[in-house]
Amino acid sequence: MTSITRRSAFGLAAAGAALALGGRPAFADQLADIRKAGKLRVAVAMGVPLFAFVDANVKPTGSDVETAKLIAKDLGVDFELVEITNAARVPTIQTRKADILVANLAITPERKQAVDFTVPYATLNIVVAGPEQVAIKEYKDLVGKRIAVTRATVNDQMVTQQAKGAEIVRFEDDATLITAVVSGQADIVSTQTAVLSAMNEKRSGAKLVTKFVQQELNLGIALPKGETALKGWLDDWIKAKFASGELNAVFKKFHDRDLPTDLVQRTV
Template identity: 30%
Template sequence: MQKYKKILLAGAAAMLVSLGAQAADKLRIGTEGAYPPFNEIDSSGTAVGFDLDIAHALCEKMGAECSVVTSDWDGIIPALNTRRFDFLIASMSITEERMQAVDFTEPYYTNKLQFVAPKSVNFQVDEASLKGKTIGAQRATIAGQWLEDNLGKVVRVRLYDTQENAYLDMAAGRIDGVLADNLVQYEWLQSAAGQNFEFKGEPVFDNDRIGIAVRKGDPLRERLNKALAEIVEDGTYEKINAKYFPFSIY
């Protein structure tokens, strides 16, 4: 009888541990909510876009119950590290500097940097043509960093808190062009606001790898990598991709 009691108690304890693990497997997704079509806030106040579709697909593969937390771009890595959320998916480029603060998954898409300017303007992508122009980019992005590193002595660099504000200033004629991820630029050029603008020149940087960030040493990274491989393998990623782009961005 004593033996059976021990077995029952062990079984009950295991069940409680299992239930506790299931209850604890609730994850918070961090994103910006101001970078369409990858992440934005819709009319109902919900964060939507490619990043969020990928995040929710990963959560499903991991068996996790996920909610979304938004943060201003400038403070988004500190927000991750102060545990406002558990992983960060906001079209963030994997850079050496950021890898000092966070760990990244394998890239979930790749990108390039390209200029956009009014169709009516002769905008050549060389130092002589760009000299004296004012070029916008979002603050704390590789586009902004690339401008400052490569053209800081040639153009006036104007940095913005959001990508949308850079576009608004260009549409109002306050800046001459914008440098940003060409996938975001592609989406904007399809919109009514972007109809009088176009890509200028070839991409100036074509190895922009985009990853999901987690806190340093967090084993969640490997779970996310496994789930990412699974959604690529079973076609889920391809379906999400096709919802936003007529070509593969993986």
Template identity: 40%
Template sequence: MSTSQPRRLLIATLAALSLGAVALQATAQSVADIKKKGELTVGMLVDFPPYGTLNSANQPDGYDADVAKLLAKELGVKVNIVPVTGPNRIPFLLTNKVDLLVASLAVTPERAKQVQFSKPYAAATIVVYGSTKAAIKSAADLKAFRIGVARASTQDISLTAAAPAGTEIRRFDDDASAMQALMSGQVDAIGCSTTVAAQIAQRAGNAFENKFVLRQQQMAVAMRPGQEELLKTVDAFIDKNRGGELNTLYKKWLGTDFPVMTAN
């Protein structure tokens, strides 16, 4: 080995360590960083009303949008809402495309290995919802039917875990696509939230019904691991507003009081 080789090795090692430090700094974003930037970039679903939707001006709206706006207001910064999908919302967060997610993201042990969750700011019930002609009373009955679900969603996880081996599960890009598949007869039932089921009922009358509950889920704001200061700030925001502004927003969009929930 020449004398220059150890030197090149040392330089390469230091460069790698330096890049690692930069990466850590990039992912360890603080509240001060957000305030300095003057903007909170939030990832949000826009196909999951009343939590996330688009208004008549094609702008993000819904409960999640209002929560994001309220959080940004308390931080004293502008809000920039970035539409995400069920499959890409966590990748968007982990690759620094957004500061955090207010994206109807249910708290699960699997997701908690990837992201850091705040205290819950919303809740939803996931059901199997299908044609009144489909004789589905429990998970055991699913094997005889075509069941749709939004890919990589909590309902996908819950349905996959509950369905017997051999069940035909058709996965779609989002809830809107799964909903359309049900209404057009491509599937006999879907796994969805009760809010999605209510939308279908408004359009299709009594053609469909709740079959059974898959799970109750709590939804939380998601951050990258290691953002302890940001986590404390978001948790304090939820604690402060649970009985006030968040309750007002919950009534506005979901027609009921903010639910009683325990921290995850």
């Protein structure tokens, strides 16, 4: 093998290794990179009631936004909000368009194959809701009915898998779903309780009621695969802020309920 050929082979091998690591060099340390840059880019799914929304002063707020700001503050770096949709949550982290994601993302086995998660930092309940007079007690009662969901959510997955025969209408984000329900395009939904509350606040007619709870979900902060230093720092941060009561205070301010007492001990 000539020296040129050897150099070419080495270059191809190095390129292959970089691609295998998502285009980043071996032994990259995103926590160190964040500190060096002096900035934390946090992806947040905006338009989600209570978690991430725009307030009366047209400023982003909500439990996810305020949690993300607190992380940046304690890291000693500037906070940069990366606004995304629900469907873009996992891809945004996979492509490293943000350093971390704080966006009411449930920890699931499928998602853990694509991104890493911290210990849970919050929870939410997903429910099926509809008009009081409509008889729905379980998934089989949705057969032949039209049900609205937000695309690429656990709600979407569960309804798709367990409500065979239902007509599923998918919307790109929670804000669009809320608009559809308020305008009368749909009156049976699978969503989270915070979104249901926002729907009922805006509906002029009869309120939608919870028919059954599909699941309580543990929410984790997502980050790229293999960033052990960053994950370790975030896990320690969540546990410390939970123990001090600060994390619960941020959550309760918006959701008017406490986080589960066993939250950070949950195995997910």
